[in-house]
Amino acid sequence: MHSTAxxxxxxxxxxxxAILGTTRLSSCIRGLAAQGLLLGLLPLLIASRLxxxxxxxxxxxxxxxxxxxxxxxxxxxxxxxxxxxxxxIVGFIASQLLGALAVALAFAIASRLPLPTVQQPLLVPVSxxxxxxxxxxxxxRRKALTQVVGYLILENGIYLFGLTQTxxxxxxxELGVLLDVFVGVFIMGIVVFHINREFDxxxxxxxxxxxx
Amino acid sequence: xxxTGLVALVVLGATAPVVPGIVVKTKSLLTGRRGAPxxxxxxxxxxxxxxxxxxxxxxxxxxxAGPVIVLASLIVATLFLPLDGRAAPAxxxxxxxxxxxxxxLGRFALVLAGxxxxxxFEGMGASREVxxxxxxxxxxxLCFIALVLATGDLSLSGMLGTPxxxxxxxxxxxxxxVGISLFVLLLAENCRVPVDDPATHLELTMIHEVIxxxxxxxxxxxxxxxxxxxxxxxxxxxxxxxxxxAGLPGPAAVAVLFAGVGVVAIAVGIxxxxxxxxxxxxxxxxxxxxxxxxxxxxxxxxx
Numbered sequence: 001m002h003s004t005a006x007x008x009x010x011x012x013x014x015x016x017x018a019i020l021g022t023t024r025l026s027s028c029i030r031g032l033a034a035q036g037l038l039l040g041l042l043p044l045l046i047a048s049r050l051x052x053x054x055x056x057x058x059x060x061x062x063x064x065x066x067x068x069x070x071x072x073x074x075x076x077x078x079x080x081x082x083x084x085x086x087x088x089i090v091g092f093i094a095s096q097l098l099g100a101l102a103v104a105l106a107f108a109i110a111s112r113l114p115l116p117t118v119q120q121p122l123l124v125p126v127s128x129x130x131x132x133x134x135x136x137x138x139x140x141r142r143k144a145l146t147q148v149v150g151y152l153i154l155e156n157g158i159y160l161f162g163l164t165q166t167x168x169x170x171x172x173x174e175l176g177v178l179l180d181v182f183v184g185v186f187i188m189g190i191v192v193f194h195i196n197r198e199f200d201x202x203x204x205x206x207x208x209x210x211x212x
Numbered sequence: 213x214x215x216t217g218l219v220a221l222v223v224l225g226a227t228a229p230v231v232p233g234i235v236v237k238t239k240s241l242l243t244g245r246r247g248a249p250x251x252x253x254x255x256x257x258x259x260x261x262x263x264x265x266x267x268x269x270x271x272x273x274x275x276x277a278g279p280v281i282v283l284a285s286l287i288v289a290t291l292f293l294p295l296d297g298r299a300a301p302a303x304x305x306x307x308x309x310x311x312x313x314x315x316x317l318g319r320f321a322l323v324l325a326g327x328x329x330x331x332x333f334e335g336m337g338a339s340r341e342v343x344x345x346x347x348x349x350x351x352x353x354l355c356f357i358a359l360v361l362a363t364g365d366l367s368l369s370g371m372l373g374t375p376x377x378x379x380x381x382x383x384x385x386x387x388x389x390v391g392i393s394l395f396v397l398l399l400a401e402n403c404r405v406p407v408d409d410p411a412t413h414l415e416l417t418m419i420h421e422v423i424x425x426x427x428x429x430x431x432x433x434x435x436x437x438x439x440x441x442x443x444x445x446x447x448x449x450x451x452x453x454x455x456x457x458a459g460l461p462g463p464a465a466v467a468v469l470f471a472g473v474g475v476v477a478i479a480v481g482i483x484x485x486x487x488x489x490x491x492x493x494x495x496x497x498x499x500x501x502x503x504x505x506x507x508x509x510x511x512x513x514x515x
Binding site: 010013023092 | 494
């Protein structure tokens with residue numbers, strides 16, 4: 001169980017780097033869905049015993065993060081007829097190097113954090129790395145839709161950090177967070193859709209031109 | 213140096229032309245064609261060796277020395293690889309740098325020979341080859357650094373030999389990342405599909421093939437044999453990292469190695485049939501991705 005969880009955590013980091021490196025919006029979303037699936041498997045592998053809590057969290061995560069949200073983003077692309085390319089402000093090579101730097105930084109910080117020992121030593125660095133890469137995607141991509149993707153990666157990082165405390169955090173709170181994210185993305189999707197209809201573009205930099 | 217290691221070295225030298233044959237055969241079968249025989253390269257080499265040489269009057273000795281240096285540097289580089297999973301014929305602390313240097317020397321000689329012809333096509337191919345090398349070499353060194361950290365040994369014999377087998381339970385994740393990174397390097401260094409298309413014969417799209425346009429006869433044979441040896445050599449690197457063989461008896465270790473190189477060749481064939489060649493501007497991104505993987509492997513070990 002332990003080594004499988006470790007493998008999945010490594011795959012989460014690889015999916016982060018893959019999302020940073022893809023040029024297409026659809027493969028970006030597919031990467032996000034794969035990451036959601038990996039995150040859904042984690043509570044089952046980390047929990048010391050298979051409880052209703054862990055299974056519920058796993059099922060909820062897979063449904064929301066790996067099925068509903070990616071489907072919704074894919075719908076938004078189709079409906080808003082967005083151009084299929086990711087438009088980065090920082091180039092792909094540079095953002096991939098930034099991503100590698102973020103991973104290094106995450107591991108360096110995690111080893112210095114005064115945390116109670118957790119059963120899965122990779123969990124904290126991977127969550128920090130995912131947080132930072134989410135932030136990179138959020139800030140260095142021009143499209144509103146890729147900013148939603150960045151926000152979701154950021155949230156995945158927070159979710160991973162929360163997994164260190166699965167035994168203590170009540171089920172309802174976690175479900176509440178999942179619901180919040182879902183509603184947040186739903187609203188963002190609709191906003192994105194309307195921005196697109198209003199301006200014929202999803203370029204977020206053009207939002208600075210808005211006036212009363 | 214064990215007798216097994218020596219036999220393995222000779223067998224590797226003799227069977228290297230089979231490796232591209234397997235790649236081509238896999239590719240043909242997967243795309244529904246019969247394909248050239250696996251031993252095709254032997255026939256080609258036999259044909260080329262019987263031909264005479266023709267040299268353009270614009271070329272100098274650099275052009276003639278090119279193929280010989282390419283092949284010689286690759287043969288010497290092979291001597292550093294522990295084929296029986298224990299020790300290589302040549303080894304000293306820090307021979308990884310010599311290994312990378314020999315690969316670079318071969319490429320340098322090839323590029324100079326291409327430039328020496330004065331043909332604009334070959335100059336273009338040479339510049340592309342060097343551009344790819346600029347990204348491939350740091351990645352190779354990152355892979356080596358990860359291996360050094362895992363095994364604590366500075367020679368290829370140690371990095372791919374007994375200390376590697378001891379390091380696997382500890383650093384398995386990191387070593388698999390290095391293996392994947394080396395596989396991407398194999399594709400790039402040997403001009404396989406996502407980076408270059410060895411089947412194309414349009415000068416504007418090829419990289420490696422275009423540098424050797426002016427070579428013919430025995431010179432071309434040396435280059436073709438050299439590139440098959442390079443493919444086999446990278447296959448050995450990938451298999452050695454992914455399958456530690458120090459626990460096996462010598463002959464079994466060698467057998468596993470050759471079977472592994474065959475599997476790598478089939479994997480290359482599969483990659484070639486499911487992928488198209490990347491745009492040239494996307495190639496650095498692929499290699500930087502491979503470098504990021506190797507870097508992640510290093511981070512996992514120093515955390």
